[in-house]
Amino acid sequence: MWNIKLIIFDLDGTLIDAYAAIVSSFNYVMRVLGLKMQSASSVRRSVGWGDLNLLKPYVPRKILSHAVNLYRKHHRRSLLEYSRLYPQVNSLLLHLKTGGYKLAVASNRPTEFSLILLNHLRILNYFDYVLCADKLREGKPHPEILNKIIRRFSVKKSQVLYVGDMVIDVQAGKRAGVKTIVIAGGSSSSLEIKKERPFKMISRLNQLTDIIGVKTSQDKK
Numbered sequence: 764m765w766n767i768k769l770i771i772f773d774l775d776g777t778l779i780d781a782y783a784a785i786v787s788s789f790n791y792v793m794r795v796l797g798l799k800m801q802s803a804s805s806v807r808r809s810v811g812w813g814d815l816n817l818l819k820p821y822v823p824r825k826i827l828s829h830a831v832n833l834y835r836k837h838h839r840r841s842l843l844e845y846s847r848l849y850p851q852v853n854s855l856l857l858h859l860k861t862g863g864y865k866l867a868v869a870s871n872r873p874t875e876f877s878l879i880l881l882n883h884l885r886i887l888n889y890f891d892y893v894l895c896a897d898k899l900r901e902g903k904p905h906p907e908i909l910n911k912i913i914r915r916f917s918v919k920k921s922q923v924l925y926v927g928d929m930v931i932d933v934q935a936g937k938r939a940g941v942k943t944i945v946i947a948g949g950s951s952s953s954l955e956i957k958k959e960r961p962f963k964m965i966s967r968l969n970q971l972t973d974i975i976g977v978k979t980s981q982d983k984k
Contacts, residue, residue, distance in 0.1 A: 769918050779847070812931070814835065850968070857889070867896075903931045924941070924974075929977065930959050933959035948966070
């Protein structure tokens with residue numbers, strides 16, 4: 764078993780299901796600007812790169828900044844209405860925290876919206892550090908976000924696990940030189956994830972406890 768000290772989590776598709784909130788805000792922008800609305804599955808496939816990149820393929824460049832502002836204004840409300848935790852998140856985070864692990868978030872979401880989610884869903888207190896791409900020069904799949912978190916805790920890369928749900932999470936983890944565990948069912952398909960050869964791929968979040976040797980209360984029943 765590895766001497767893991769730090770576990771870094773992606774947010775959307777990993778701990779939190781905010782897809783309905785994203786789709787709602789996205790299609791609100793399309794509707795206001797008179798652009799073509801998109802299916803939930805199409806929007807879901809574009810999640811994970813930040814809101815600017817989410818809108819960029821669908822909005823003319825000259826009004827892209829306006830579209831992002833519309834999206835963010837709407838999204839502050841839609842996150843509170845539609846976001847939810849995936850099953851076992853509270854149980855998992857509680858047991859990791861009480862087990863002595865340092866916990867962090869690495870998200871391509873802007874900081875403001877990541878904190879809205881973490882506060883609204885009452886899991887912010889589990890985390891020792893939250894870092895988002897808007898505070899950096901590069902977002903994932905660039906490894907900068909993971910490297911900065913690792914330096915903050917002064918741990919060896921062999922003592923780090925990164926948990927995400929997308930191809931870009933595997934790519935970021937590999938470039939940072941850390942073991943990456945991917946939860947299938949997010950924005951990337953299982954086939955896409957397998958092609959990137961992550962350290963582990965799991966179907967449920969609570970399987971993480973088997974990998975690192977921590978048992979949640981639900982697992983013990």
